[in-house]
Amino acid sequence: MVSLARKLIAPRNPIPRSISYELGNPEASQPFVPFSRLQETKLLESHLVSLLDNCSSLIQIKQVHAHVIRRGLDQCCYVLAKLLRMLTKINVQMDPYPRLVFHQVEYRNPFLWTALIRGYSIQGPLSEAVRLYNGMRMESISPVSFTLTALLKGCSDELGLNLGKQIHCQGIKLGGFCKDLFVHNILIDMYVKCGWLDCGRKVFDEMSERDVISWTSLIVAYSKTGDMVAAAELFERLPVKDLVAWTAMVSGFAQNAKPREALEFFNRMQCGGVETDEVTLIGVISACAQLGTAKYANWVHDVAEGYGFGPANHVMVGSALIDMYSKCGNVEEAYKVFENMKEKNVFSYSSMIVGFAMHGCASAALDLFDEMVKTEVKPNKVTFIGVLMACTHVGLVERGRHLFDMMEKHYGVEPSVEHYACMIDLLGRAGQLEEALQLIKAMPIEPNSGVWGALLGACRIHGNPEIAQVAASRLFELEPDSIGNYVLLANTYASAGRWEDVLGIRKLIKQKLLRKDPSRSWIEGKVGVIHEFYAGDMTHPKSKEIKEALEDLVGRLKTHGYEPNLSSVPYDLSEENKKRILLTHSEKLALAYGLLITDNESTIRIMKNLRICEDCHSFMCGASQITGREIIIRDNKRFHHFRNGVCSCGNFW
DNA sequence: ATAGGGTTAG
Numbered sequence: 022m023v024s025l026a027r028k029l030i031a032p033r034n035p036i037p038r039s040i041s042y043e044l045g046n047p048e049a050s051q052p053f054v055p056f057s058r059l060q061e062t063k064l065l066e067s068h069l070v071s072l073l074d075n076c077s078s079l080i081q082i083k084q085v086h087a088h089v090i091r092r093g094l095d096q097c098c099y100v101l102a103k104l105l106r107m108l109t110k111i112n113v114q115m116d117p118y119p120r121l122v123f124h125q126v127e128y129r130n131p132f133l134w135t136a137l138i139r140g141y142s143i144q145g146p147l148s149e150a151v152r153l154y155n156g157m158r159m160e161s162i163s164p165v166s167f168t169l170t171a172l173l174k175g176c177s178d179e180l181g182l183n184l185g186k187q188i189h190c191q192g193i194k195l196g197g198f199c200k201d202l203f204v205h206n207i208l209i210d211m212y213v214k215c216g217w218l219d220c221g222r223k224v225f226d227e228m229s230e231r232d233v234i235s236w237t238s239l240i241v242a243y244s245k246t247g248d249m250v251a252a253a254e255l256f257e258r259l260p261v262k263d264l265v266a267w268t269a270m271v272s273g274f275a276q277n278a279k280p281r282e283a284l285e286f287f288n289r290m291q292c293g294g295v296e297t298d299e300v301t302l303i304g305v306i307s308a309c310a311q312l313g314t315a316k317y318a319n320w321v322h323d324v325a326e327g328y329g330f331g332p333a334n335h336v337m338v339g340s341a342l343i344d345m346y347s348k349c350g351n352v353e354e355a356y357k358v359f360e361n362m363k364e365k366n367v368f369s370y371s372s373m374i375v376g377f378a379m380h381g382c383a384s385a386a387l388d389l390f391d392e393m394v395k396t397e398v399k400p401n402k403v404t405f406i407g408v409l410m411a412c413t414h415v416g417l418v419e420r421g422r423h424l425f426d427m428m429e430k431h432y433g434v435e436p437s438v439e440h441y442a443c444m445i446d447l448l449g450r451a452g453q454l455e456e457a458l459q460l461i462k463a464m465p466i467e468p469n470s471g472v473w474g475a476l477l478g479a480c481r482i483h484g485n486p487e488i489a490q491v492a493a494s495r496l497f498e499l500e501p502d503s504i505g506n507y508v509l510l511a512n513t514y515a516s517a518g519r520w521e522d523v524l525g526i527r528k529l530i531k532q533k534l535l536r537k538d539p540s541r542s543w544i545e546g547k548v549g550v551i552h553e554f555y556a557g558d559m560t561h562p563k564s565k566e567i568k569e570a571l572e573d574l575v576g577r578l579k580t581h582g583y584e585p586n587l588s589s590v591p592y593d594l595s596e597e598n599k600k601r602i603l604l605t606h607s608e609k610l611a612l613a614y615g616l617l618i619t620d621n622e623s624t625i626r627i628m629k630n631l632r633i634c635e636d637c638h639s640f641m642c643g644a645s646q647i648t649g650r651e652i653i654i655r656d657n658k659r660f661h662h663f664r665n666g667v668c669s670c671g672n673f674w
Numbered sequence: 675a676t677a678g679g680g681t682t683a684g
Binding site for chain 1 (some may be wrong): 675676677678679680681682683684
């Protein structure tokens with residue numbers, strides 16, 4: 022029975038290829054197969070294909086394959102092509118198993134060829150995919166448009182691009198698929214992946230017919246290069262905007278640090294009656310995390326629950342919420358979300374660990390790490406950055422060293438340059454500047470700007486202009502246009518009283534026409550209204566009250582022993598001028614405004630774009646004591662919780 | 675067959 026079936030399906034004298042391939046299925050035109058049997062075979066084939074469709078592991082696929090052979094269909098291209106596609110889907114290497122399956126078939130149709138080509142194209146090497154493609158044409162088998170898209174999928178680098186261009190130029194001349202929408206959409210994608218956005222645009226512009234996928238591909242491409250203007254331009258021209266296109270805009274703005282625009286688009290999307298799914302929500306959550314305000318945080322959490330994508334059942338939404346609450350200063354709420362999640366993955370754990378670290382809760386971060394390694398979730402490089410950060414923020418040098426030693430030995434995570442930067446930060450902030458410098462010299466990988474920057478930052482904190490000079494000279498090579506490095510070096514000189522050198526750096530900054538990123542702080546007022554203050558900026562309508570409130574506060578603070586820290590002003594000015602400047606630091610303005618607009622009980626949350634200065638730090642400590650308020654400040658690195666005169670960072674930041 | 679997603683760094 023078995024051998025009979027095999028004979029029927031793979032005849033000794035195959036019908037001419039040209040006919041069979043046009044029909045797409047050689048078995049279909051065998052004249053001597055009785056109709057009923059043919060139907061039976063067709064049924065069996067589609068049954069096996071649907072079995073394959075439901076496979077999710079190699080073992081399952083092999084079981085179905087055995088079944089395929091038992092039923093005598095081991096020459097059936099239709100079923101075997103599906104088998105190869107499934108093997109590719111679960112990432113089974115083409116050599117040897119899928120390759121063998123392919124070779125065991127005597128008469129291969131274009132779909133079977135394409136399935137193998139696609140496998141090599143996705144996994145690499147692309148050269149093998151090309152070799153097969155040529156082999157296919159040598160046997161006079163005409164490629165189908167799916168063959169081209171399969172090849173184009175693998176063209177994501179310089180080498181692939183050449184091939185892709187060939188396919189683009191020649192292949193399209195070949196036949197009917199020159200107008201094929203799929204091929205063009207994938208061509209756009211290929212050019213974009215290779216960094217040839219203009220070519221992608223050209224394909225798009227010349228297409229006779231476009232669908233929402235063509236538009237969205239290009240919109241995403243622009244947003245990935247940071248050009249949200251071009252992305253928005255296209256988006257507005259897109260005739261029918263679907264969920265994915267809207268989401269591309271929302272997350273595009275979020276990824277490009279434009280949280281307000283992201284929220285604005287989400288709002289428009291909702292007004293337009295477009296449905297929302299968890300992918301959209303993740304973009305919105307990320308935008309709220311950047312705003313850092315508590316009210317938006319609660320709002321978006323409710324929105325997510327309302328759409329049925331609560332953190333309990335959606336790992337990605339949950340992880341994004343953990344990150345958001347941490348960045349909004351509410352680490353307790355972040356932990357609540359974490360606890361209630363049914364499934365936790367490496368993102369959930371890492372976000373929570375990083376969250377604890379940001380808030381200076383080192384022991385919570387380290388405990389959670391210990392808990393994590395007992396589960397099936399494996400720590401990754403970000404997890405280790407999190408635990409090292411935790412150690413840094415409380416000065417746990419030995420613990421950090423130990424973790425750094427163990428990460429590769431025990432957990433198989435190779436220390437990257439970012440981990441070295443964390444270690445330099447850890448040693449440096451703890452005052453071990455020489456050790457930090459030694460570690461940089463002993464690094465097996467090339468130190469990058471992050472590493473030298475960490476050292477320079479530490480030199481500024483501990484007032485070491487000599488080592489600062491070493492770090493800065495490397496940084497000026499690596500990042501000649503980054504103003505921050507010049508400012509840090511100048512500040513280090515300033516606190517050592519080396520005003521000549523400070524002037525030298527200032528001159529350099531002027532020569533290079535660099536502009537300082539102005540210091541600003543913001544605070545959330547009524548229902549999502551954000552008030553932003555720039556250092557020295559007295560244009561806020563309530564400036565007069567703010568100034569009075571601050572002067573009053575300083576007066577009361579002085580009776581508690583506060584003295585303005587003049588070394589926080591890196592300019593060679595008179596004492597009076599220094600004091601005046603200190604009082605217009607943006608976080609102080611925001612604090613005064615916060616005191617004016619909130620009731621006596623509530624916590625004051627301030628966000629800031631730069632590192633908080635020593636003077637503001639001690640000012641906030643005192644203010645929290647005098648006013649009895651809790652003050653939470655997020656600077657560009659971490660959170661400070663000021664309560665009863667002390668800060669959670671233990672004056673270590 | 676083709677489009678959208680979450681954690682890090684001085």
